[in-house]
Amino acid sequence: MKHVLGAVRRSFQPWNDPGAKPFIEFRGVSKRFGSFAAVDGQTLTIYEREFFALLGPSGCGKTTLLRMLAGFEQPSEGTILLEGRDLAGVPPHKRPVNMMFQSYALFPHLTVENNIAFGLKQDRLPRAEIRDRVAEMLRLVRLEGFGKRKPDQLSGGQRQPVALARALAKRPKVLLLDEPLAALDKKLREETQFELINLQETLGLTFVIVTHDQEEAMTVADRIAVMNHGRIVQIATPAEIYEAPRTRYVADFIGSVNIFGGTVEPADGAAVALAGEDGFALRVANGAQRPPQGAPAWIAIRPEKVRISHEPPPDPARNAVAGEVWDIAYLGDMSIYNVRLASGKIVRASLLNAFRTVERPISWEDKVWLSWADDAGVLLAE
Amino acid sequence: MSMAETRTPLQRRIVTWIPYFWLLVFFLAPFLIVLKISLSETAIAMPPYRPVFDGLAGLWAKLAELSGANYEWIAGDPLYWHSYLSSLWIAAVSTLVTLLVGYPIAYGMARAPAAWRPALVMFVILPFWTSFLIRVYAWIGILKPEGLLNQFLLWTGLIDQPLFIMNTNTAVFIGIVYCYLPFMVLPLYATLEKLDPALLEAAADLGAGAIARFWQVTFPLSLPGVLAGSLLVFIPAVGEFVIPDLLGGSQTLMIGRTLWNEFFANRDWPVASAVAIVLLLVLVIPIVLFQNAQKRLGEER
Numbered sequence: 001m002k003h004v005l006g007a008v009r010r011s012f013q014p015w016n017d018p019g020a021k022p023f024i025e026f027r028g029v030s031k032r033f034g035s036f037a038a039v040d041g042q043t044l045t046i047y048e049r050e051f052f053a054l055l056g057p058s059g060c061g062k063t064t065l066l067r068m069l070a071g072f073e074q075p076s077e078g079t080i081l082l083e084g085r086d087l088a089g090v091p092p093h094k095r096p097v098n099m100m101f102q103s104y105a106l107f108p109h110l111t112v113e114n115n116i117a118f119g120l121k122q123d124r125l126p127r128a129e130i131r132d133r134v135a136e137m138l139r140l141v142r143l144e145g146f147g148k149r150k151p152d153q154l155s156g157g158q159r160q161p162v163a164l165a166r167a168l169a170k171r172p173k174v175l176l177l178d179e180p181l182a183a184l185d186k187k188l189r190e191e192t193q194f195e196l197i198n199l200q201e202t203l204g205l206t207f208v209i210v211t212h213d214q215e216e217a218m219t220v221a222d223r224i225a226v227m228n229h230g231r232i233v234q235i236a237t238p239a240e241i242y243e244a245p246r247t248r249y250v251a252d253f254i255g256s257v258n259i260f261g262g263t264v265e266p267a268d269g270a271a272v273a274l275a276g277e278d279g280f281a282l283r284v285a286n287g288a289q290r291p292p293q294g295a296p297a298w299i300a301i302r303p304e305k306v307r308i309s310h311e312p313p314p315d316p317a318r319n320a321v322a323g324e325v326w327d328i329a330y331l332g333d334m335s336i337y338n339v340r341l342a343s344g345k346i347v348r349a350s351l352l353n354a355f356r357t358v359e360r361p362i363s364w365e366d367k368v369w370l371s372w373a374d375d376a377g378v379l380l381a382e
Numbered sequence: 383m384s385m386a387e388t389r390t391p392l393q394r395r396i397v398t399w400i401p402y403f404w405l406l407v408f409f410l411a412p413f414l415i416v417l418k419i420s421l422s423e424t425a426i427a428m429p430p431y432r433p434v435f436d437g438l439a440g441l442w443a444k445l446a447e448l449s450g451a452n453y454e455w456i457a458g459d460p461l462y463w464h465s466y467l468s469s470l471w472i473a474a475v476s477t478l479v480t481l482l483v484g485y486p487i488a489y490g491m492a493r494a495p496a497a498w499r500p501a502l503v504m505f506v507i508l509p510f511w512t513s514f515l516i517r518v519y520a521w522i523g524i525l526k527p528e529g530l531l532n533q534f535l536l537w538t539g540l541i542d543q544p545l546f547i548m549n550t551n552t553a554v555f556i557g558i559v560y561c562y563l564p565f566m567v568l569p570l571y572a573t574l575e576k577l578d579p580a581l582l583e584a585a586a587d588l589g590a591g592a593i594a595r596f597w598q599v600t601f602p603l604s605l606p607g608v609l610a611g612s613l614l615v616f617i618p619a620v621g622e623f624v625i626p627d628l629l630g631g632s633q634t635l636m637i638g639r640t641l642w643n644e645f646f647a648n649r650d651w652p653v654a655s656a657v658a659i660v661l662l663l664v665l666v667i668p669i670v671l672f673q674n675a676q677k678r679l680g681e682e683r
Contacts, residue, residue: 072583092586105584109602118598119588170588 014047015223022081023048023206024069024174029078031064038064040230041077051200051207053221055214056253061230062210066176069208070099082173093122098172102179104163106151112138112162113147119170137165140199157188168203175200177209181216193219214254218242226250242302247382251300258306258347259380260299264291272379274299278343282319285374291381301377306349306370308337308362313371320371323347325364337362339370413662420655421448431652452656461640462657466664468635472551472626473619476558480566480615481608483559488570488607489600492577503571506564518557518628525553525629549631557625562618566611573607574600617665637661 014020024046031039039061046052054062067073068080071092080087087095098119106115116137120130138144141161151159160180167175180196181189197220200207211217217224218238225235226249234246245251248259260282262274272290274282274297284299291297307313313320326346327338330353337349347370362368389397422431433444456462491502509517524530525548532544547553577600585595623638630636637657644654 070583070587072586091591092583093589093591097587099584099587101580101584103578103580105578105580107581107584107599118585118590122589122594166584166588 012049012222014050015045020047021084022046023050023083024208025079025081026065026068027079027081029065029068029075029080031061031068031073032076037230039068039075042230042232043078044225044232044235046206046208048206049204051197051220051222052209053217053224054208054210054227055212055217055224056227057212060227062212062227063178065227066099066178066208066210069174070097070176071095096172097174097176098167098170099176099178100163100167100180102182104151104159104183106159106162106166108151110150111147112143112149112151112154115151115162116166116169118166123170133169137169140168141165156183160184160192164199168199168205172205174206174208177207179211180209182211182213189216190219196220218254226253228253244378245300245380248298248300248380251378251380256303256348258301258303260301260345262297262299264293264295264297266293272297274379278321278341278345280321282377283374284377284379290379295381298380299377300380301372303336303348303350304334304352305376306347306372308339308349308351309369309371310362310366312369318371318373319377320369321347322367322369325362325366325368328362328364337368339368416655416658418448419651420452420653420659421450422652423447423449423451424650424652429651430649452652453660455653456656456660462637462660465635465637465640466660469620469622469637470664472554472558472634472636473616473622476555476562476619477566477612477616479555480559480562481612484563484566484570484611485608487563488567488574491567491571492574499575503568506567506571509564514561515624517561518624521553521557521560521629522548525556548629549634551630551634553629553631554626554634554636557629558615558619558622561625562615565614569610569614570604570607573604577603613669617669620665621661 022045024044026042026044028041028043029039030037030041042061042065044065054065056062064073068075069087071087071090074088082096107118110118113134116134117130120133125133134147135144138147141164143158143161143165146154146158146162151162154162160183164180177196181192184192193216196207196209200220207220209217209220218241221238223235223237224241225232226241227233228249234241234250236244241250241254245254251257251259260274260276260278262276262282265273265275265281272284274284276282282299312322321341323339323341325337326340329336329338332353334350334352337351339347339349341347349370418435419431422433424430425432433447435441435444487506491499491506494502522529526532527544527546527548529548531547532541535541536544547556581599581603582595585599590598621638622636623642626634626636626639627642630639641654641657641661644650644657648654
């Protein structure tokens with residue numbers, strides 16, 4: 001079953017299909033609070049059955065975007081469409097979307113069962129159907145036997161699935177998740193992320209998640225929109241966001257990265273050469289944009305793509321720079337080396353600890369070489 | 383090191399004993415005195431009852447003289463029954479009206495912009511800055527046949543004969559609702575203000591319209607405030623004396639007035655004391671039973 005779903009997943013790329021019908025559309029949507037633009041003229045398309053993440057630091061406008069979709073905020077400009085229908089003027093209680101709140105917002109005076117049944121009762125479904133649907137939901141989130149409890153008799157880890165079950169009970173067209181796992185500890189959070197993915201695949205629903213946790217977004221989402229100051233900076237799959245960030249902001253927000261600044265110089269072949277600010281030249285073969293000669297540009301290189309060695313690299317074609325080991329962090333699965341260049345810049349390299357060795361060959365204050373291939377980094381124009 | 387750690391066990395015990403000491407001196411002792419008087423018999427003397435405990439001499443013989451005759455007297459006279467029932471009825475109706483008037487006020491305050499709320503709370507407690515008695519007297523000026531209310535209604539042409547509200551039960555209801563409104567509004571406001579707005583959003587998100595949101599979320603979650611406010615109004619209203627005496631008519635029967643008559647007009651301290659003790663039991667026993675039931679409910683959960 002899993003494998004089948006996995007195969008379906010691999011071919012699921014409606015955003016690359018020009019014929020695909022948009023499911024949710026934000027068209028030039030702005031939200032202003034006084035003179036402050038929480039969301040600034042953004043356009044965004046989400047497809048059916050997609051797991052879409054809005055990622056950014058607090059105050060970047062991601063929650064406002066979600067709340068406009070739920071109907072709690074009205075856009076100052078622009079339109080929001082669901083299946084081609086304009087949502088303007090549709091109050092929250094008439095929208096076919098349900099939200100799981102960051103605080104869970106469970107009704108403290110109702111039992112778990114009645115919390116889950118709340119939405120079904122608003123629709124005046126027959127009693128027997130409500131009972132069956134509640135039982136089904138409790139089974140789905142594996143909380144059978146907790147139905148008669150009140151929220152204050154549950155642990156934080158048990159409240160989260162109740163909130164999820166309540167939001168799913170009405171079988172919404174879209175499930176909105178506002179920082180759904182922020183209150184859980186790290187281990188439970190990671191397990192729950194995988195449960196969310198399974199749930200979304202089994203139910204075949206569209207999920208939109210808001211999070212500030214880049215690992216969470218990378219784990220669960222088909223596509224991520226990285227936001228900053230009310231604007232979407234980049235929309236792409238997790239792998240594209242990581243390997244081909246469009247700006248320094250995205251590169252820096254997702255994972256850890258080394259960024260070198262410089263000026264574009266004439267170069268041979270496919271690579272772009274950069275006269276680096278740190279006194280050495282760099283070459284890079286990747287990057288969506290190609291800034292003109294003389295323009296400022298940056299190169300972003302992930303630490304795991306930087307090779308660290310005592311000897312200069314044998315291949316003269318590689319980018320190489322000398323430095324001194326400044327700091328070592330041993331994380332178990334890998335070690336992180338902070339290397340100080342002659343210019344004073346700290347460059348980070350990481351090394352997978354594939355073997356159980358007690359002695360690490362590279363130690364503090366060692367003179368080392370850092371090197372990487374032309375296609376290891378990515379060129380950024382902004 | 384915090385203050386708590388520097389305190390000796392003795393100091394801590396003194397701190398916890400202060401409230402008990404207060405209750406002992408200002409509540410339990412007077413209560414025992416009233417209880418004792420209620421078991422005595424009237425006498426033309428000073429004080430107007432016997433026996434008088436004035437030392438340990440003959441204490442045993444004096445204790446033997448105490449009897450429940452006053453309680454038998456109260457139980458046998460329908461006047462007292464009527465007074466109690468009428469008081470409970472007037473207090474219950476007043477409490478209900480106070481709730482109906484107070485709830486929208488508290489709701490509006492809790493929904494007002496946060497910056498306004500302290501000022502609104504101030505307005506609610508502002509009447510306390512004037513004497514209670516003066517405010518009740520002011521209502522006479524409003525409600526009497528040639529008072530402000532009738533003048534206004536006659537001027538608007540809504541009525542052509544003055545309304546006779548003064549010296550009726552209606553005037554007593556108006557007085558009680560007016561005087562006790564802050565005691566209803568403040569606890570209601572406290573619970574409504576604490577209500578998490580995310581709960582209302584969640585209810586809306588799950589398909590509840592404004593009316594469903596109020597009855598299924600806001601109101602059930604404000605019940606502790608409704609209960610606290612209702613008790614704060616109901617209990618003093620049952621024993622209210624000033625309002626029925628000033629605004630009520632001759633047919634307004636309330637236990638506070640009956641008690642006052644026994645005490646000052648008939649100078650029958652023992653019967654007045656017995657009336658007071660019964661009033662206390664009428665109020666305390668249901669509340670204790672209710673709280674016990676609540677506690678048992680809480681333990682079951």
